[in-house]
Amino acid sequence: MAKAQQIGIIGVPGSWGSIRCSFHSLIALLVAILLAGAVYFSRDSAGLLSEDRTTLRKLRDDDSLSQCNLFSGKWVFDNKSYPLYKEKECTFMSDQLACQKFGRTDLSYQQWRWQPHHCDLPRFNATALLERLRHKRLVFVGDSLNRGQWVSMVCLVETAIPPKLKSMHTNGSLITFKATLRLLVDPMKEYNASIEFYWAPLLVESNSDDPVVHRLPDRIVRAQSIEKHAKYWTDADILVFNSYLWWRRSNMKVLWGSFEESDGVIKEVEMLRSYEMAIKTWSDWLEFHINRSKTQLFFTSMSPTHERGEEWGESRDQNCYNETEQILKEGYWGNGSDPRMMRIVEAAIDELKTRGLNVQMINITQLTEYRKEGHPSIYRKQWDPLTEEQIAKPTSYADCIHWCLPGVPDVWNELLYAYILHYY
Numbered sequence: 001m002a003k004a005q006q007i008g009i010i011g012v013p014g015s016w017g018s019i020r021c022s023f024h025s026l027i028a029l030l031v032a033i034l035l036a037g038a039v040y041f042s043r044d045s046a047g048l049l050s051e052d053r054t055t056l057r058k059l060r061d062d063d064s065l066s067q068c069n070l071f072s073g074k075w076v077f078d079n080k081s082y083p084l085y086k087e088k089e090c091t092f093m094s095d096q097l098a099c100q101k102f103g104r105t106d107l108s109y110q111q112w113r114w115q116p117h118h119c120d121l122p123r124f125n126a127t128a129l130l131e132r133l134r135h136k137r138l139v140f141v142g143d144s145l146n147r148g149q150w151v152s153m154v155c156l157v158e159t160a161i162p163p164k165l166k167s168m169h170t171n172g173s174l175i176t177f178k179a180t181l182r183l184l185v186d187p188m189k190e191y192n193a194s195i196e197f198y199w200a201p202l203l204v205e206s207n208s209d210d211p212v213v214h215r216l217p218d219r220i221v222r223a224q225s226i227e228k229h230a231k232y233w234t235d236a237d238i239l240v241f242n243s244y245l246w247w248r249r250s251n252m253k254v255l256w257g258s259f260e261e262s263d264g265v266i267k268e269v270e271m272l273r274s275y276e277m278a279i280k281t282w283s284d285w286l287e288f289h290i291n292r293s294k295t296q297l298f299f300t301s302m303s304p305t306h307e308r309g310e311e312w313g314e315s316r317d318q319n320c321y322n323e324t325e326q327i328l329k330e331g332y333w334g335n336g337s338d339p340r341m342m343r344i345v346e347a348a349i350d351e352l353k354t355r356g357l358n359v360q361m362i363n364i365t366q367l368t369e370y371r372k373e374g375h376p377s378i379y380r381k382q383w384d385p386l387t388e389e390q391i392a393k394p395t396s397y398a399d400c401i402h403w404c405l406p407g408v409p410d411v412w413n414e415l416l417y418a419y420i421l422h423y424y
């Protein structure tokens with residue numbers, strides 16, 4: 001079994017981390033695959049073998065790819081290929097993200113391609129993804145940023161599906177997009193693909209778990225408890241987590257005990273410590289409940305905000321409002337993105353790896369930092385009517401947290417796609 005374990009580690013997403021393996025380790029991998037024979041080939045039933053083969057062939061043919069860190073690169077204006085879909089044509093677009101619909105007229109934010117320094121991102125192919133997802137569940141778990149990425153993913157694939165064969169269904173914290181395309185030539189080949197979003201902004205249990213009414217002034221997190229959420233997605237085929245923004249405060253109230261009973265103890269805990277507790281709960285759950293030969297795991301890193309113009313050299317009261325250009329300073333990092341939180345997630349992922357479970361970080365933070373012009377700003381649905389003071393001062397209500405679609409999250413999904421299909 002030792003060999004199988006080794007293969008498990010090599011073959012599962014995550015191992016290609018920054019795809020830095022050398023040609024020699026590829027040879028070693030090929031040899032190991034031959035040695036592991038039976039165990040490895042049993043993965044064929046999951047439909048992965050041919051993809052693994054393709055990946056190996058790609059890597060051998062193009063050694064530069066094996067040196068490639070997809071997250072290090074630059075934005076290139078490309079109005080030929082982008083946007084990848086039209087805002088109006090996406091049936092399930094969210095009014096929180098439909099910037100054009102809400103009056104934005106400068107649209108170049110839709111037309112940027114991410115160009116890694118040492119290789120190209122594979123082109124997003126909705127059909128190829130739907131085939132990979134046949135009879136499977138891809139579930140995004142997290143906060144509204146992850147929900148935005150989920151909406152983007154739905155928009156990216158749904159154009160490949162005729163209207164009657166797609167549906168959206170909400171049940172509590174879980175929203176499910178289903179593609180049921182039945183191919184006339186071969187009904188057995190119907191897609192039956194499910195792309196879902198599960199609301200859990202702090203991953204673990206909290207008093208903000210209601211998918212609609214969750215804006216509570218007093219945030220309480222039950223840092224040791226995740227099963228209430230996890231039971232809905234543990235058996236998914238691909239899981240994409242995130243959790244960051246809801247932790248952005250100096251202290252969190254942590255509950256020992258349950259929300260239902262009054263015998264609990266609540267303590268104020270320094271934020272980083274409470275984040276560490278929650279991430280530990282999350283990773284422990286994965287270690288003991290995830291079927292390693294079935295489920296691909298991803299964690300999307302922090303999505304930066306652009307709320308303080310002084311951070312990129314503008315005036316104090318400027319934020320993303322009225323921004324139409326990117327930040328060009330290479331390596332720019334706003335001080336709202338807390339590297340210590342990223343390190344906590346990294347440490348948990350490293351530890352899981354030693355236990356034979358791979359989680360691939362989708363490292364969007366640096367590349368997204370540059371995109372101060374990609375936020376909805378004032379061009380989104382306002383849930384509450386604006387006051388006169390707000391109207392007089394648009395920066396006061398500009399949304400500098402979420403992202404317009406089509407836009408930046410489409411690129412996050414292209415990165416995810418690359419790992420799901422090409423580098424597995």
Ligand SMILES: *[C@@H]1O[C@H](CO)[C@@H](O)[C@H](O)[C@H]1NC(C)=O
Pocket residue numbers: 069071072073342346361363366
């Ligand atoms: C994320 O990517 C950036 C750019 O390549 C890099 O500087 C940073 O170290 C990466 N962080 C992690 C946690 O991988």
Ligand SMILES: *[C@@H]1O[C@H](CO)[C@@H](O)[C@H](O)[C@H]1NC(C)=O
Pocket residue numbers: 079080
């Ligand atoms: C793309 O951008 C270039 C330069 O801004 C412009 O000349 C051209 O008309 C644009 N093409 C399309 C299809 O929008």
Ligand SMILES: *[C@@H]1O[C@H](CO)[C@@H](O)[C@H](O)[C@H]1NC(C)=O
Pocket residue numbers: 125126127128131
């Ligand atoms: C997209 O993927 C499908 C299925 O793998 C393939 O048949 C098709 O040729 C691909 N399209 C492009 C443009 O690569």
Ligand SMILES: *[C@@H]1O[C@H](CO)[C@@H](O)[C@H](O)[C@H]1NC(C)=O
Pocket residue numbers: 134135136137192193194
């Ligand atoms: C359809 O997909 C679901 C997973 O989303 C799976 O449980 C079910 O068995 C599939 N149906 C068929 C007919 O294969």
Ligand SMILES: *[C@@H]1O[C@H](CO)[C@@H](O)[C@H](O)[C@H]1NC(C)=O
Pocket residue numbers: 171172
């Ligand atoms: C909603 O989810 C619950 C719990 O999984 C399930 O029992 C119920 O049947 C679902 N309802 C609908 C309408 O899908």
Ligand SMILES: *[C@@H]1O[C@H](CO)[C@@H](O)[C@H](O)[C@H]1NC(C)=O
Pocket residue numbers: 046291292293294
């Ligand atoms: C894990 O997943 C594989 C592939 O889907 C399946 O064959 C196997 O029965 C699963 N194992 C368990 C313990 O559920």
Ligand SMILES: *[C@@H]1O[C@H](CO)[C@@H](O)[C@H](O)[C@H]1NC(C)=O
Pocket residue numbers: 322
């Ligand atoms: C918005 O930007 C334009 C062009 O840079 C500038 O002329 C205008 O004064 C700005 N408006 C506000 C309210 O900052």
Ligand SMILES: *[C@@H]1O[C@H](CO)[C@@H](O)[C@H](O)[C@H]1NC(C)=O
Pocket residue numbers: 310311335336
């Ligand atoms: C962010 O930067 C501003 C000024 O540039 C500073 O006042 C503030 O303390 C910084 N915040 C953090 C969390 O470092």
